Amino acid sequence: MPPPDPEDDAALIERSWHxxxxxxxxxxxHAAPLHxxxxxxxxxxxxxxxxxxxxxxxxxxxxxxxxxxxxxxxWLYGIAANLIGKHSRAEVRMLRAYARTGADPVLAETxxxxxxxxxxxxxVRQDLAAALAALTNGDRDVLLMIAWADLSYTEVATALGIxxxxxxxxxxxxxxxxxxxxxxxxxxxxxxxxxP
Amino acid sequence: xxxxxxxxxxRAEIPYPERPRLSPGRSRxxxxxxxxxxxxxxxxxxxxxxLTATAAAAAVAVAAxxxxxxxxxxxxxxxxxxxxxxxxxAPSQGxxxxxxxxxxxxxxxxxxxxxxxxxxxxxxxxxxQYQYPQGTSSGENWITFDGTESAYYESSGSPIxxxxxxxxxxxxxKSNPLAAFNTDATPQTAYYALASxxxxxxxxxxxxxxxxxxxxxxxxxxxDPVAGQAPKNKSQxxxxxxxxxxxxxxxxxxxxxxxxxxxxxxxxxxxxVTVQQGITDAAGNPAIGVSDDGxxxxxxxxxxxxxxxxxxxxxxxIGPKMAAxxxxxxxxxxKAMQRQILRKLKNPAGPPKGTVIESLAYAQVSExxxxxxx
Numbered sequence: 001m002p003p004p005d006p007e008d009d010a011a012l013i014e015r016s017w018h019x020x021x022x023x024x025x026x027x028x029x030h031a032a033p034l035h036x037x038x039x040x041x042x043x044x045x046x047x048x049x050x051x052x053x054x055x056x057x058x059x060x061x062x063x064x065x066x067x068x069x070x071x072x073x074x075w076l077y078g079i080a081a082n083l084i085g086k087h088s089r090a091e092v093r094m095l096r097a098y099a100r101t102g103a104d105p106v107l108a109e110t111x112x113x114x115x116x117x118x119x120x121x122x123x124v125r126q127d128l129a130a131a132l133a134a135l136t137n138g139d140r141d142v143l144l145m146i147a148w149a150d151l152s153y154t155e156v157a158t159a160l161g162i163x164x165x166x167x168x169x170x171x172x173x174x175x176x177x178x179x180x181x182x183x184x185x186x187x188x189x190x191x192x193x194x195x196p
Numbered sequence: 197x198x199x200x201x202x203x204x205x206x207r208a209e210i211p212y213p214e215r216p217r218l219s220p221g222r223s224r225x226x227x228x229x230x231x232x233x234x235x236x237x238x239x240x241x242x243x244x245x246x247l248t249a250t251a252a253a254a255a256v257a258v259a260a261x262x263x264x265x266x267x268x269x270x271x272x273x274x275x276x277x278x279x280x281x282x283x284x285x286a287p288s289q290g291x292x293x294x295x296x297x298x299x300x301x302x303x304x305x306x307x308x309x310x311x312x313x314x315x316x317x318x319x320x321x322x323x324x325q326y327q328y329p330q331g332t333s334s335g336e337n338w339i340t341f342d343g344t345e346s347a348y349y350e351s352s353g354s355p356i357x358x359x360x361x362x363x364x365x366x367x368x369x370k371s372n373p374l375a376a377f378n379t380d381a382t383p384q385t386a387y388y389a390l391a392s393x394x395x396x397x398x399x400x401x402x403x404x405x406x407x408x409x410x411x412x413x414x415x416x417x418x419x420d421p422v423a424g425q426a427p428k429n430k431s432q433x434x435x436x437x438x439x440x441x442x443x444x445x446x447x448x449x450x451x452x453x454x455x456x457x458x459x460x461x462x463x464x465x466x467x468x469v470t471v472q473q474g475i476t477d478a479a480g481n482p483a484i485g486v487s488d489d490g491x492x493x494x495x496x497x498x499x500x501x502x503x504x505x506x507x508x509x510x511x512x513x514i515g516p517k518m519a520a521x522x523x524x525x526x527x528x529x530x531k532a533m534q535r536q537i538l539r540k541l542k543n544p545a546g547p548p549k550g551t552v553i554e555s556l557a558y559a560q561v562s563e564x565x566x567x568x569x570x
Contacts, residue, residue: 011535020229027222032212040207044217052221056359059228061380067532110210128206147203178199 009072013065023059030076031055037149038080042087043094043109054080069158077149078159081141088137095133099126124182131181135174142167143174224357228348293471296484297464300502305457312387313449313563315342315365319383320564321447324478326555328511328547332478334559338567341448342369343382347567356568374407377441383448390441390451395458397465404434404462428489431466435488438463439495439507446504447558460502473499477506477557496557506557513549 007015009026016023031051038047057079058072065075084091098104102122132140141160145151153171157164317340324334338347338356342365347358365384366376373388393400408430417428428436438459445451451459463469463486472485477496483505485494489512496506526534547553564570 008531010532014535016229021226023229024222024226027218027225031218031221035213035218036210039213040210044210044213047213048217048221051218052224053360055221055225056228057361059225060361070531104207106207107209124202125206128202132206143203147200175199178203182199182202 008070010065010067010070013062013072014067016059016062020059023055023062026058026072026076027055030073033149034076034080037077037144038084039110040106040148041084041144042091043106045109046087046090050080050083053083071155073149074151074155074158077145077151077155078161081145081160085137085141091140092133095129099130099133102126104129127181127183128178131178134181135177138162139170139174139177142170143178146171227357228359289470290468293469293486294464296471296497296502297460297469297486300497301457301460301464303502304453304460307453307456309453310449312452313341315340315344315384317341317449318564318566318569319448319561320570321561322559323447324557324559326478326552328551328553334479336570338564338569339383339448341382341387342384343380345567349568358567374403377444378407378411381440381444383445386441386444386448387451390445390455390459393455393458393462395454395461397458397462400458400462401434401465404437405430407437408433431468432488435463435466435469436493439486439493442495442504443507443556447561449563450503475508477508478555479506479557479559481505481557483557506555508555509553511547511549511551511553 007025009029012022012025016026034054035044035047035051038050042050054076058076065072069075094105098106104125132143135143138160142156145156145159146153151159153164153167156167160167318338319341320336320338322334322336324332326332336348339345343361344365345358345360347356349356365382366379368379369376369385369388373385373392377385377389379385393403417430417433442451442456442459445456450456466488468490469486469488470491472487472491472494475483475485475496477483482499483496484499485491485496485508487494492510492512494508494510495504496508497503498505526538560570562570
């Protein structure tokens with residue numbers, strides 16, 4: 001008999017149906033990347049609450065989890081997207097402030113080292129901030145789940161409860177705006193990313 | 197560097213959080229997990245009923261697959277179209293059950309109607325839960341009528357924790373109350389779902405039948421031998437769904453009295469309904485158990501007021517026992533099914549037939565003006 005497979009998210013969630021504390025294992029796996037994702041959008045303080053509330057809500061709904069989906073990230077990021085969406089005005093406000101002043105309110109909240117050499121110039125970053133602020137919430141969710149959370153098109157569709165075709169069209173629209181803001185018309189830059 | 201690469205570097209200096217930053221959230225999660233009760237009852241029965249079509253199909257596939265691989269189901273009783281009780285109800289049972297439910301209906305219709313609470317109305321409840329073999333525990337919970345906010349004490353003496361759900365109430369609460377209830381069982385969704393049902397018993401049952409069909413009718417009827425879930429006929433599934441609506445409403449502000457009266461009338465019209473008198477609910481109060489599967493899944497009513505007070509599940513003794521598949525056979529199944537099979541092999545027998553495996557009762561439910569108040 002083969003060894004039991006290492007417990008995936010679905011197995012862990014199923015176990016938590018009868019052993020609720022097992023759900024903490026899901027937190028240990030996914031809280032840190034989810035926190036960073038939320039912090040990049042709204043700052044670390046807001047991310048604290050978003051992560052805690054996401055997992056509490058997920059815990060409450062654990063019995064409705066679709067056990068055929070072995071990776072819980074789409075589910076968790078979908079719940080988090082709802083919470084982040086409640087702060088969309090603050091998110092846009094901070095992006096606009098960054099675009100206008102060159103000082104990022106989100107970064108100001110975090111102790112970081114000096115920006116390293118790989119980073120784009122301040123002007124490019126301000127353009128990016130302005131472009132992100134101009135996106136609809138739905139387009140921004142899709143774009144950032146793919147760019148920052150490394151979710152696939154299908155996973156983003158699952159997370160947001162929208163068809164994969166809609167993910168593609170939203171992403172296409174969002175990237176077009178980002179490219180326009182960056183002033184790049186380089187055709188090599190419009191290639192499809194190969195995504196998992 | 198393309199646009200996505202540039203975007204990936206945007207705010208990339210934001211670090212992964214240090215462990216101390218994450219520990220308050222983890223503590224909140226753990227204390228929620230350690231609270232003795234579930235916020236809403238979404239336990240085995242609802243889970244059974246609302247299996248996603250894929251999961252139900254998968255369960256059937258396991259059963260069919262095992263047969264196909266020549267595996268025996270050992271001593272497990274053959275699935276029957278109806279989970280007949282070990283102690284078949286006497287013919288007079290049906291008459292008695294109908295009388296009890298008619299009385300319950302009459303009692304509900306005597307309650308003066310009230311206005312629908314505001315979405316933010318807080319509701320306090322104390323739930324007592326017995327689980328085999330752990331025993332009895334109880335917990336206090338506050339929730340708003342629409343389920344958006346809930347509150348509890350992490351431990352005695354700690355400040356109250358208020359949790360806001362990002363996904364409730366469901367968007368279709370008014371347009372499709374039954375679907376909204378299936379998405380999220382809150383006092384409000386149960387209230388509107390019951391209120392939306394027709395009052396004529398035959399039409400009400402037809403509406404429930406549609407829900408059961410939508411949740412995967414034929415697969416649910418087949419049951420899930422691997423999970424030890426007995427086959428159920430359509431009437432039994434309708435009964436289970438109706439009793440869950442009533443139970444969830446009971447944990448809130450109930451349903452409009454005429455809707456509750458109609459629900460009991462319809463329940464009386466379900467073939468095979470029986471009652472068990474003289475039982476005690478998890479909170480220690482006398483109760484009548486109403487059931488449609490011979491007494492294994494019971495909705496508990498107060499014998500005097502006929503209010504819904506609890507839910508109870510007795511073991512049907514169906515603990516599937518199967519011969520161990522060969523590694524190759526096992527590897528042929530999807531991972532989720534492999535897990536089910538391995539678990540059943542490790543733990544083949546459930547508690548003896550007739551053992552109370554879960555019993556839930558509301559010791560108190562009241563509308564209050566805020567979290568922490570009783």
